[in-house]
Amino acid sequence: MTAHGEIALHGLLSVDDHELVAAASSAVTVRRVNKDDFSAEGSDLRGVVEQSSSIDALLRGAYEGDVSFAELSRHGDFGLGTVQHLDGEMLCVDGEFLQIRSDGSVHGIAPEMLTPFAVMCHFEPKASYTLDGPLTWEDLQQQFETISDRRLVQAFRIDAVLEWVCLRSVPRQYPPYPPLSAVTKNQTNWKAEQVVGSIIGFRFPTTLQGLEVPGIHLHFISEDRTVGGHVTDLLLRSGELQVQQLSELHVEVPEGVHVAAADDSDETAEAIRRVEGHHN
Numbered sequence: 001m002t003a004h005g006e007i008a009l010h011g012l013l014s015v016d017d018h019e020l021v022a023a024a025s026s027a028v029t030v031r032r033v034n035k036d037d038f039s040a041e042g043s044d045l046r047g048v049v050e051q052s053s054s055i056d057a058l059l060r061g062a063y064e065g066d067v068s069f070a071e072l073s074r075h076g077d078f079g080l081g082t083v084q085h086l087d088g089e090m091l092c093v094d095g096e097f098l099q100i101r102s103d104g105s106v107h108g109i110a111p112e113m114l115t116p117f118a119v120m121c122h123f124e125p126k127a128s129y130t131l132d133g134p135l136t137w138e139d140l141q142q143q144f145e146t147i148s149d150r151r152l153v154q155a156f157r158i159d160a161v162l163e164w165v166c167l168r169s170v171p172r173q174y175p176p177y178p179p180l181s182a183v184t185k186n187q188t189n190w191k192a193e194q195v196v197g198s199i200i201g202f203r204f205p206t207t208l209q210g211l212e213v214p215g216i217h218l219h220f221i222s223e224d225r226t227v228g229g230h231v232t233d234l235l236l237r238s239g240e241l242q243v244q245q246l247s248e249l250h251v252e253v254p255e256g257v258h259v260a261a262a263d264d265s266d267e268t269a270e271a272i273r274r275v276e277g278h279h280n
Contacts, residue, residue, distance in 0.1 A: 167229030
């Protein structure tokens with residue numbers, strides 16, 4: 001971190017690269033990496049969040065990526081995102097990549113499939129907490145806030161017993177791609193009741209808005225791998241929360257995709273809030 005709290009810049013070569021993190025302020029070091037460097041990085045990177053593309057690019061309809069799930073698997077055993085052509089929600093738990101399509105069906109992901117947006121890390125939690133319910137989404141969010149350093153990235157996993165959880169997914173898109181705000185108007189929502197499973201996700205500082213979803217972003221998969229999706233609301237009966245704090249973010253930018261600076265504008269915040277759901 002630099003003297004005035006700016007994000008430290010490493011390996012940023014072009015004008016667009018400098019725009020990637022201009023004016024952001026947090027304790028997170030952000031580094032842009034090209035495709036070759038991203039592919040070469042791997043299991044030796046601990047305490048690093050690895051990301052392909054950005055939420056801003058996804059908002060604008062950049063639904064084609066250049067990173068395969070085989071490559072992504074070298075960047076961690078824990079994460080979330082989507083699948084090529086925005087074909088549903090994706091999460092990775094214990095190294096297992098799963099796709100939840102808009103019809104609610106859950107599928108394993110073949111190594112050769114690609115992603116336009118994914119966030120990964122090697123999950124090595126340093127703290128755990130027992131959660132005694134009932135806890136609403138708002139209660140859970142307060143729990144996160146009390147244990148989080150707002151300047152850093154947190155990776156969360158909750159192995160939970162849920163009274164219910166509200167989930168969503170989005171349908172596959174075809175060129176010319178519409179913006180994400182148009183896609184989510186046709187998203188599918190469902191509610192699972194009396195379900196056991198894992199909630200996984202990240203909390204990013206608001207200073208990284210645009211590069212990432214600010215605040216808490218969670219996906220869910222049931223223990224029997226039959227129910228999952230992007231979490232929009234829940235009521236938790238009990239659970240075990242594990243937390244890891246991370247201070248470095250590597251961003252791979254697919255060819256032809258423009259990734260702008262972190263953007264703290266109200267307009268961007270509202271656009272992300274609309275597409276992520278009321279609670280994210």
